[in-house]
Amino acid sequence: MSTIHYQKSGQVASLTISSPPANALSRAILEQLEAVLDEVEQEQDIKALILKGEGKFFSAGADIKEFTSLQQAEDYTALAKQGQELFNRMEGFKIPIIAAVHGAALGGGLELAMACHIRLVSEQAKLGLPELTIGIIPGFAGTQRLPAYVGAAKAYEMILTGEPISGRMAAEYGLANHSYPEEVLFEKANELAAKVAAKSGPTIHRVMKLIPYTKNKNFQEGIEAEAEAFGEIFGNEDASEGITAFIEKRKPSFQDK
């Protein structure tokens, strides 16, 4: 069963995405994440949150198989908005969220990690936005958050090639705070969360309110345009071909239509 496990240990809580085999972000998983954040918000004493994935990966992104159940451009736009709004809520959360990324954070999985305040990654993890490889575009604010972390030039390359970068390179690019061997990643995340949790709660909350003032003012406009474009692109034959090819485990044959 797909779920988000919520575990509290002192003043640190962990949220674990458990949606085998790839921790794909179905609409149901996004709703569960929303519900768990509601629960966390009720707890007065939590000072740091760790977000991680169970199994082989952090998350392989939106649930590509679920895409076939949607019909209209508006349905896809609504899906993009669901993810964007949740991720905006996370970015504006008063409790710092540390993403501990192992295996892969691709597409919506990377977009989720980018909505966290700090990213620790395993050295060999694959981080990327591969949507163009399946004939679609990023839709959970990746076109806006990735350039903010790595600069426009690297974001163009990563999005247009669809090729992932390693965790080690993500730390070099500024996309991740640090990279570690996978076997120590979660320990490092716990250590960092403990350092944060040792601080006074009111000071943490003030900082969490202040740092978002640095955000680019065009961001909201950018994600609205992204959600519209995400919906429109699904009307293309190449999107159907890309998604079918992924499900059939073959290379897509795009016709530029």
Ligand SMILES: C/C=C/C(=O)SCCNC(=O)CCNC(=O)[C@H](O)C(C)(C)COP(=O)(O)OP(=O)(O)OC[C@H]1O[C@@H](n2cnc3c(N)ncnc32)[C@H](O)[C@@H]1OP(=O)(O)O
């Ligand atoms: C708005 C947001 C949009 C998006 O996020 S679009 C999605 C963007 N993400 C991707 O395009 C990533 C797609 N997945 C992959 O590239 C690969 O997978 C991995 C690199 C993550 C893993 O590769 P490997 O280790 O070879 O495993 P495997 O056999 O490809 O996958 C294991 C099972 O996981 C399913 N799966 C993987 N990613 C997704 C996904 N994003 N949505 C739904 N299912 C997914 C596969 O189909 C398969 O399933 P089965 O065992 O039944 O054949």
